[in-house]
Amino acid sequence: MHDVTIISETALEQVLELDRLSGGGLFARVVDIYLAETPTILRDLRSAIDAGDPDRAAVAAHALKSASMNVGAQGVATVCTELEALGRRGSVDGAESLALQLDEAYPLVKAALERRVLKHTAEAFGG
Amino acid sequence: MSHSTTASPGTVLVVDDDAALRLLIRAALEQDGWAVSEAPDGASACAALERIQPDIVLLDVSMPELDGFEACARIRTMRGGEYVPILMITSMDNEESISRAYQVGATDFLSKPFNFMILRHRLHYMHRAHQATHELRDERDFISAVVDKSGALVLVLDATGRIKRFNPSCEHTSGFSATEARDRPIWDLLSGADERERDRGEFKQLIAGRSMSHHESSWIAKDGTRRDIAWSRSVLLDGDGEVAHVVFTGLDTTERRQAEERARFLASYDPLTGLPNRRLFTNRLQQALSTADAEGQQVAVLFLDLDRFKYVNATWGQAAGDQSLTEVADRLTKGLRLSDVLARQHQDLRTEMARLGGDEFTALVTGVPSVNELAGIVKRLQEALRRPFTFEGHEFTISASVGAALYPADGADAESLLSSAESAMYASRKQQRGGFRFFSPAMHVSVAERLSLETELRQSIERNEFVLHYQPKHVTRTGALIGAEALVRWAHPSRGLLLPATFIGLAEETGLIVPLGEWVLRQTCLEVMRLRALGLQLVPVAVNLSSAQFQVDDLLGRIAAIFRECAMETRYLTIEITESMIMRDPRRAHETLSRLNDLGVRVALDDFGTGYSALASLKDLPIHELKIDRAFVKDLAENPRDLAIARAIIAMAHGLGLTVVGEGVETEEQLAILRAEGCDEVQGFLIGEPVSADRFAALLRSSARDGSMPRAFTSDSNVGS
Numbered sequence: 001m002h003d004v005t006i007i008s009e010t011a012l013e014q015v016l017e018l019d020r021l022s023g024g025g026l027f028a029r030v031v032d033i034y035l036a037e038t039p040t041i042l043r044d045l046r047s048a049i050d051a052g053d054p055d056r057a058a059v060a061a062h063a064l065k066s067a068s069m070n071v072g073a074q075g076v077a078t079v080c081t082e083l084e085a086l087g088r089r090g091s092v093d094g095a096e097s098l099a100l101q102l103d104e105a106y107p108l109v110k111a112a113l114e115r116r117v118l119k120h121t122a123e124a125f126g127g
Numbered sequence: 128m129s130h131s132t133t134a135s136p137g138t139v140l141v142v143d144d145d146a147a148l149r150l151l152i153r154a155a156l157e158q159d160g161w162a163v164s165e166a167p168d169g170a171s172a173c174a175a176l177e178r179i180q181p182d183i184v185l186l187d188v189s190m191p192e193l194d195g196f197e198a199c200a201r202i203r204t205m206r207g208g209e210y211v212p213i214l215m216i217t218s219m220d221n222e223e224s225i226s227r228a229y230q231v232g233a234t235d236f237l238s239k240p241f242n243f244m245i246l247r248h249r250l251h252y253m254h255r256a257h258q259a260t261h262e263l264r265d266e267r268d269f270i271s272a273v274v275d276k277s278g279a280l281v282l283v284l285d286a287t288g289r290i291k292r293f294n295p296s297c298e299h300t301s302g303f304s305a306t307e308a309r310d311r312p313i314w315d316l317l318s319g320a321d322e323r324e325r326d327r328g329e330f331k332q333l334i335a336g337r338s339m340s341h342h343e344s345s346w347i348a349k350d351g352t353r354r355d356i357a358w359s360r361s362v363l364l365d366g367d368g369e370v371a372h373v374v375f376t377g378l379d380t381t382e383r384r385q386a387e388e389r390a391r392f393l394a395s396y397d398p399l400t401g402l403p404n405r406r407l408f409t410n411r412l413q414q415a416l417s418t419a420d421a422e423g424q425q426v427a428v429l430f431l432d433l434d435r436f437k438y439v440n441a442t443w444g445q446a447a448g449d450q451s452l453t454e455v456a457d458r459l460t461k462g463l464r465l466s467d468v469l470a471r472q473h474q475d476l477r478t479e480m481a482r483l484g485g486d487e488f489t490a491l492v493t494g495v496p497s498v499n500e501l502a503g504i505v506k507r508l509q510e511a512l513r514r515p516f517t518f519e520g521h522e523f524t525i526s527a528s529v530g531a532a533l534y535p536a537d538g539a540d541a542e543s544l545l546s547s548a549e550s551a552m553y554a555s556r557k558q559q560r561g562g563f564r565f566f567s568p569a570m571h572v573s574v575a576e577r578l579s580l581e582t583e584l585r586q587s588i589e590r591n592e593f594v595l596h597y598q599p600k601h602v603t604r605t606g607a608l609i610g611a612e613a614l615v616r617w618a619h620p621s622r623g624l625l626l627p628a629t630f631i632g633l634a635e636e637t638g639l640i641v642p643l644g645e646w647v648l649r650q651t652c653l654e655v656m657r658l659r660a661l662g663l664q665l666v667p668v669a670v671n672l673s674s675a676q677f678q679v680d681d682l683l684g685r686i687a688a689i690f691r692e693c694a695m696e697t698r699y700l701t702i703e704i705t706e707s708m709i710m711r712d713p714r715r716a717h718e719t720l721s722r723l724n725d726l727g728v729r730v731a732l733d734d735f736g737t738g739y740s741a742l743a744s745l746k747d748l749p750i751h752e753l754k755i756d757r758a759f760v761k762d763l764a765e766n767p768r769d770l771a772i773a774r775a776i777i778a779m780a781h782g783l784g785l786t787v788v789g790e791g792v793e794t795e796e797q798l799a800i801l802r803a804e805g806c807d808e809v810q811g812f813l814i815g816e817p818v819s820a821d822r823f824a825a826l827l828r829s830s831a832r833d834g835s836m837p838r839a840f841t842s843d844s845n846v847g848s
Binding site: 014015017018019021022026029030033034037059062063065066067069070071 | 144145146147148150151154155157158189191218239240242243
């Protein structure tokens, strides 16, 4: 079982480069959007699983996967990939435990991203 | 929307439901100067596309509502969306979604997750490719427009001669549509049946030669008409140096050529009948004469003139005339062709019809076997006209008088042969309309013509077809009317009023001058006495005596008889004779003039200065007047010698006590000189034209009323000897 909370620095390289090129603040805004939208997606996912709707679960998983990749949340993206594949196969069997992993990991991912933003901001201003 | 290759990129429409990703893409693309518009789903993307007309669209596949595939398909149907490059972004990295993307019209695809640098390069490349395509499309449209709107024929063939491009001018000229023409070998579509193989061969040569060439050829259009075209052909090679296409550009020269042909035709042919005209006929005749010289052949020229044709025009109108001439030409040509029977018997026989102009036609007959057979040909021609002509229901007949001249007997060249044939035609017509005569050397003054004119002249005297005109004579100093000269005119029934010049010669030749002269004398006397009866104040009227009359035996007896007949008061008559008449037999002349004097008649010597009078003989002649010949008067002002002669004549005449009259006075200058030189009297157009008897009476009347005349006669008589 991998670490769901992990933030991939490799995945962040592009975003941080764009942030630098565009004069800063981009990374923070991307993270803001992620943090604002993720709880809603998680709720959608949960309700789709509870309702036994694999299609809707797949769509929610896909959305969260894409969003997570933007901010380097590689662990979340990996879980979402599994959930999406499950949904596309027309099943929600085993989705419950995957969703639970996401619910548990999210506060940690959130904290890690906020820390990363702070660090990035400090680096940017510190030269 | 900019199409320049160097310009800053334009607008990108980014369509993705992931706001964070849109933000990142924007940040990446703005690095390259793109203006970025965003849309969160397919439906708003379509709306945005219409509004902002982006240069490129970045389209995420997976979106709620309208997904990327559907949005792409819809954009392709929209105005401005047809050609816009669309980059599909798919996270489903599988072949099915990629091919689906292309199916719905995506330009390219990019799989998620992607590298932003690659995205930037990809967009840059797509944009450039799109611009290049767009420019090519513009160029293609421009060239198409040029080709399509060009008045020239533009035609593109592949290396095998199949039509690949056929512009509207080609369609117009050939009558075939571009669709009908496409992919058919050009010779198959447009060459005449006989020219197909030749044209195919030429095309092969053109391909082999690979060079540009100009040539003229013709098309058979869809409706079967022939079109002449001046072509410029060039060969287009592909990268390997092989012939890819052949471009034909051409101009339809049919109308220009037809105009040129028309001009050529008109130079040599009569447009009404289509027959050769005089020019061509004369050329052919000359050629025929050369050939005849070389081969010892005989050549005949027939001259046909339609009898009284002008009545057709006069009666039924110009259109009837033209139509008849056309039909005459047609019938004559066919009539001549009937001679083919003859031609079979005589292989050298050739015939050719021409229209000289008006109602005159000619035929050239070479290799004439015999005079009899030529007469047979003429007979056929005349028979061809026998059937009545009709015009708008009216029927009339047209006959032709024909004359024939033979080479070399009747003329050495084309002109003289034509002239001889024409004379023969006139000779024939004199005898009978619709007749035929061969030329004879005497014909130019033919016996028949002379007989006929003689008859006419004789009859004209009996029929009283002559009239007298009077040319007034005035005193040079005062301008008073002092005399007149009676001049004869022939009121010919068909030719109008004829001046003496046209018939006096014949009258002299035929001896008719004697009765004519007597008529003039008698008529003058009658008219003078008629004026007398009207109570008019008279002036002497001069009558010319001809040389023939002068030699008539009992001249004086006859004149005296006329005087008695008319109860003539002879002092009102002047007899004019010429020097030469006197010089022929001076002694007899002297006697005659003396006896005329005895009869009370004045005598004037006419045309003085032209003969070779022995001046000495003049002094004894019983004459009253000397008339200076018009030849000296004519150049009085210009020629000092003429002036000297006139001056000498006047001095001499005055010395002999004669009145001097200047004849043929036509200018003020001449009058002034004659007045200055002391010439007594003048006549001529300046002084007064010959007028009818009635007008002359009016002149006498007004002269008497003005009081300018009465003393004239008195002073005149004082001059006499």
